[in-house]
Amino acid sequence: MVSTAAKKNLSQNEQRAMSDEVRIGVYVCHCGSNIAGTIDVVALTAYAKSLPGVEVAREYKYLCSDVGKELIREDVKSHRLTRVVVASCSPLLHEETFRRVVAEAGLNPFCFQMVNIREHASWVHVHEKDKALAKAKDLVRAAVLRVAAHEPLVKKRIPVNPDVLVVGGGIAGIQAALTLANAGKHVYLVERDPSIGGHMAKFDKTFPTLDCAACILMPKMGAVGAHPNITLWSYSEVAQVDGYVGNYKVTVKRKPRYVIEDLCIGCLQCIDKCIYKDMRFPNEFDLGLGKRKPVYVPFPQAVPMKVVIDPETCIRLKTGKCKETCVEACGPKAIAFDQKEEFKEIEVGTIIIATGFKTFDPTKVAYYGYKRYPNVVTGLEVERLLNAAGPTGGELVLKDGRKPKSVGIIHCVGSRDKRYNAYCSRVCCMYSLKLAHLMKEKVDADVYNFYIDLRAFGKGYEEFYSRVLQEGVHLIRGNVGEVTDVALTPDEEGRLIIRVEDTLVGVVRRIPVDLVILAVGLEAQADAQEVRRMFNITCSQEGFFMERHPKLAPVSTFTDGVFLAGCCQGPKDIPDAVAQAGAAASEALALIDQGEIEVEANFAYVDEDLCSGCKACISLCPYTAITFDEEKKRAVINEVLCKGCGVCVAACPSSAIGQHLFEDAQILGEITGLFTNGAKAEE
Amino acid sequence: MRIFEELGLKLTELDDWNCCGATLCAGVSKISSFALTARNLALAEKNYAGKDIVAPCSACYLAFIKTKDYMQRYPDVKQKVDTALAAIDLQCQGKARVRHPLEVIVTDVGLEEIEARVKKRLTGFKVAPYYGCQTTRPYAEFDHPFFPDSMDKLLRVLGAEVIDYPLKTKCCGGAITSMVEEVGLRLNYILVHEAHKRGANAISTSCPLCQFNLDVYQKKTIKEYDLDFSIPILYFTQLLGLALGIGAKELGFGRVMVPVKPLLATVE
Numbered sequence: 044m045v046s047t048a049a050k051k052n053l054s055q056n057e058q059r060a061m062s063d064e065v066r067i068g069v070y071v072c073h074c075g076s077n078i079a080g081t082i083d084v085v086a087l088t089a090y091a092k093s094l095p096g097v098e099v100a101r102e103y104k105y106l107c108s109d110v111g112k113e114l115i116r117e118d119v120k121s122h123r124l125t126r127v128v129v130a131s132c133s134p135l136l137h138e139e140t141f142r143r144v145v146a147e148a149g150l151n152p153f154c155f156q157m158v159n160i161r162e163h164a165s166w167v168h169v170h171e172k173d174k175a176l177a178k179a180k181d182l183v184r185a186a187v188l189r190v191a192a193h194e195p196l197v198k199k200r201i202p203v204n205p206d207v208l209v210v211g212g213g214i215a216g217i218q219a220a221l222t223l224a225n226a227g228k229h230v231y232l233v234e235r236d237p238s239i240g241g242h243m244a245k246f247d248k249t250f251p252t253l254d255c256a257a258c259i260l261m262p263k264m265g266a267v268g269a270h271p272n273i274t275l276w277s278y279s280e281v282a283q284v285d286g287y288v289g290n291y292k293v294t295v296k297r298k299p300r301y302v303i304e305d306l307c308i309g310c311l312q313c314i315d316k317c318i319y320k321d322m323r324f325p326n327e328f329d330l331g332l333g334k335r336k337p338v339y340v341p342f343p344q345a346v347p348m349k350v351v352i353d354p355e356t357c358i359r360l361k362t363g364k365c366k367e368t369c370v371e372a373c374g375p376k377a378i379a380f381d382q383k384e385e386f387k388e389i390e391v392g393t394i395i396i397a398t399g400f401k402t403f404d405p406t407k408v409a410y411y412g413y414k415r416y417p418n419v420v421t422g423l424e425v426e427r428l429l430n431a432a433g434p435t436g437g438e439l440v441l442k443d444g445r446k447p448k449s450v451g452i453i454h455c456v457g458s459r460d461k462r463y464n465a466y467c468s469r470v471c472c473m474y475s476l477k478l479a480h481l482m483k484e485k486v487d488a489d490v491y492n493f494y495i496d497l498r499a500f501g502k503g504y505e506e507f508y509s510r511v512l513q514e515g516v517h518l519i520r521g522n523v524g525e526v527t528d529v530a531l532t533p534d535e536e537g538r539l540i541i542r543v544e545d546t547l548v549g550v551v552r553r554i555p556v557d558l559v560i561l562a563v564g565l566e567a568q569a570d571a572q573e574v575r576r577m578f579n580i581t582c583s584q585e586g587f588f589m590e591r592h593p594k595l596a597p598v599s600t601f602t603d604g605v606f607l608a609g610c611c612q613g614p615k616d617i618p619d620a621v622a623q624a625g626a627a628a629s630e631a632l633a634l635i636d637q638g639e640i641e642v643e644a645n646f647a648y649v650d651e652d653l654c655s656g657c658k659a660c661i662s663l664c665p666y667t668a669i670t671f672d673e674e675k676k677r678a679v680i681n682e683v684l685c686k687g688c689g690v691c692v693a694a695c696p697s698s699a700i701g702q703h704l705f706e707d708a709q710i711l712g713e714i715t716g717l718f719t720n721g722a723k724a725e726e
Numbered sequence: 727m728r729i730f731e732e733l734g735l736k737l738t739e740l741d742d743w744n745c746c747g748a749t750l751c752a753g754v755s756k757i758s759s760f761a762l763t764a765r766n767l768a769l770a771e772k773n774y775a776g777k778d779i780v781a782p783c784s785a786c787y788l789a790f791i792k793t794k795d796y797m798q799r800y801p802d803v804k805q806k807v808d809t810a811l812a813a814i815d816l817q818c819q820g821k822a823r824v825r826h827p828l829e830v831i832v833t834d835v836g837l838e839e840i841e842a843r844v845k846k847r848l849t850g851f852k853v854a855p856y857y858g859c860q861t862t863r864p865y866a867e868f869d870h871p872f873f874p875d876s877m878d879k880l881l882r883v884l885g886a887e888v889i890d891y892p893l894k895t896k897c898c899g900g901a902i903t904s905m906v907e908e909v910g911l912r913l914n915y916i917l918v919h920e921a922h923k924r925g926a927n928a929i930s931t932s933c934p935l936c937q938f939n940l941d942v943y944q945k946k947t948i949k950e951y952d953l954d955f956s957i958p959i960l961y962f963t964q965l966l967g968l969a970l971g972i973g974a975k976e977l978g979f980g981r982v983m984v985p986v987k988p989l990l991a992t993v994e
Contacts, residue, residue, distance in 0.1 A: 409870065409871075409872040409873055410872050527892060529892055529920050531916065650925075
């Protein structure tokens with residue numbers, strides 16, 4: 044069953060293939076000694092020659108070589124072959140190679156079948172040569188009987204929308220957006236918070252250069268805000284994703300700021316004149332350590348520099364009654380209390396997901412005293428305390444206002460621990476060393492770092508570690524057992540005592556400190572599961588989004604057209620996040636610049652005459668490729684979304700669904716070939 | 727047992743029970759410890775089928791839970807214990823449920839019911855709740871492993887003031903105090919000193935071995951560390967009984983080593 048559209052594009056050779064004339068060429072590869080060392084390739088070839096429909100059978104040392112390929116091409120032409128079988132290595136390696144060879148010879152590339160007699164016969168039966176040969180014969184016979192039933196197929200080409208959606212405005216999202224925008228593509232950058240910048244905007248200094256995070260990030264943020272090719276939608280979330288690679292239809296929910304973005308000039312007069320004279324509500328950007336008013340900007344260098352009004356704390360929004368001094372103060376008349384959330388529909392060809400991470404909540408680790416003792420803080424909280432734009436103006440102070448004279452930094456909180464997260468969060472050793480350095484610099488405190496292993500793997504990292512050692516930071520190898528306020532000696536009174544086994548010395552120690560910093564690990568965002576379902580991608584056991592291959596395909600996913608960048612794929616430092624973002628952007632560009640993409644030919648199709656409209660197939664499709672045509676009352680399969688898994692084919696109670704390259708006749712031919720020794724094709 | 731009777735819970739002493747060996751035996755021979763405990767389990771299953779086992783001593787409680795767990799997880803342990811029990815014609819199926827009396831009282835009776843039955847509020851009592859290290863670790867069956875609060879809540883309902891006591895699950899030394907005395911005394915010192923420092927005038931325990939340690943050795947601890955105070959150590963049901971109106975003598979207050987008269991005076 045070949046669609047008429049496909050038939051029209053066939054060459055004469057291909058049309059010949061559709062005819063009853065089956066003229067098969069079988070090629071057995073020695074693969075050096077990989078196959079020939081175990082299997083008698085000459086005998087196998089002779090056997091192949093004896094099979095029904097086989098016009099020519101040859102063996103050659105390396106079929107994938109130029110000579111080997113030419114051999115096949117020549118035969119197709121001179122012997123007018125209509126089918127080709129290659130018995131060699133895995134199709135994952137060379138199916139495309141030989142399909143191309145066949146096409147170059149003028150034959151439809153799908154009138155070809157590859158048999159793996161290396162991994163499936165030679166390599167696994169190295170010590171059973173006779174059995175290996177017998178198995179290879181079975182496999183070749185199956186391929187011959189299958190390929191006889193093959194039909195020419197055409198790979199469809201679909202256009203790719205050049206616009207890109209980047210989800211998440213942290214450093215990874217920003218980098219990806221800039222790379223694409225600079226390449227001339229139009230980018231929608233959607234960020235959930237009122238400003239872009241992500242976690243990096245919260246840091247004070249970055250390791251190992253000790254660059255001020257804001258100083259290196261702001262230029263990029265500014266570039267995003269000003270770039271003509273970037274549509275920045277902050278305070279927005281992706282609500283729904285439909286479509287397929289090259290043709291995604293995305294609905295973006297723009298949350299109400301109660302401020303008209305186009306009119307707000309960021310003068311901040313509304314904040315100044317708000318009826319709340321003082322800042323009294325916890326500021327999300329400062330992790331609750333700082334305060335803000337109901338009308339606010341998250342931080343002084345926010346991009347976009349537009350005000351947000353929080354409906355939970357703004358009196359006007361909660362009660363409807365307020366003097367509205369902010370409205371009075373606003374020159375451009377940008378405040379709009381009746382603003383509603385808005386849904387925007389956009390069309391893009393590719394999507395890059397850069398939704399970042401969250402830090403591990405150490406409240407779970409009860410014996411470290413987080414939330415029990417006021418002077419136990421997380422690494423991220425300390426970044427805000429150290430930051431000059433933070434809640435304490437960059438003064439590192441304890442809860443009672445004193446400067447700490449000694450600090451303990453506990454590594455691996457929540458990481459490398461079967462009870463919480465078994466993996467290593469990669470950046471904590473380095474940020475702990477950075478914090479140690481900053482402690483020494485800011486308050487000249489006695490600093491103790493408690494580590495299990497010191498991971499300083501990147502460029503300049505080991506050197507930074509040496510520097511910190513020179514500065515006199517005490518590094519103690521031991522997994523901290525407890526942070527307690529129970530003092531056993533006078534000098535422990537009023538301080539936090541860290542109890543740890545110093546494993547290099549072999550002694551259990553009590554170290555009194557004023558401030559305890561927990562180097563919390565990185566985790567997937569809280570809503571990672573919902574997000575991944577929306578984009579139809581997979582995730583690992585830890586919750587991070589899954590790349591297509593851990594080594595060779597680190598930015599693409601199993602859903603074509605959706606790419607990953609940054610910590611949403613796994614914990615990493617800023618250089619790696621930026622590099623990955625560039626990689627994701629370039630993969631998106633590769634798709635876009637081709638203009639079109641080829642769709643795999645082995646998709647399923649519905650025979651309308653047989654389909655009863657029972658809809659059994661629709662919910663079974665893991666790729667949501669099947670829809671129901673209400674007018675015709677028939678199931679319709681989207682050829683592009685279909686991955687050819689075959690579930691619907693098997694499930695259809697009316698046998699109305701077929702699958703290209705896996706038609707019943709083809710599969711039955713293969714089965715017949717495997718199980719009937721020497722049977723003719725007609726039987 | 728008097729308390730359970732008072733609260734309407736039927737408690738029957740397991741006939742012919744044997745010592746479980748507690749932590750001591752487990753340190754010497756794990757399998758012996760499991761076998762001894764399994765005998766009690768088997769007897770309970772055979773003669774008191776369907777009933778829960780209540781183990782008032784946290785060490786025994788832990789031994790029971792551990793034995794059940796290890797027999798289920800490690801086939802070779804099960805096999806050895808089965809063989810040992812078979813020699814005395816017994817079989818342990820691991821069906822009997824093992825509970826701590828603290829959990830039984832808080833769950834089966836409930837704090838509201840207890841509060842309703844309180845006749846004498848323990849208003850003068852400032853209690854440090856001490857669970858010991860085995861009540862909630864390593865199996866946190868009914869409360870937080872490091873900062874449990876079921877006994878805290880119970881004591882509050884009795885009218886006592888409960889102090890914030892971060893050492894509530896720290897080890898008292900257990901049986902070690904009788905063998906390596908200076909280690910036990912030091913651990914005891916840390917516990918009683920901190921309780922006193924935080925204003926407690928009594929320590930409530932959920933393990934009789936902890937009570938034994940902290941109570942019987944307190945005189946030595948005071949001498950060794952030159953302390954100027956003493957602090958009564960009571961098993962939690964003693965306090966519960968007092969609040970329910972049961973006489974102090976009946977509750978065994980006469981048998982504790984540390985003087986309790988001043989404390990009891992505050993109840994009247």
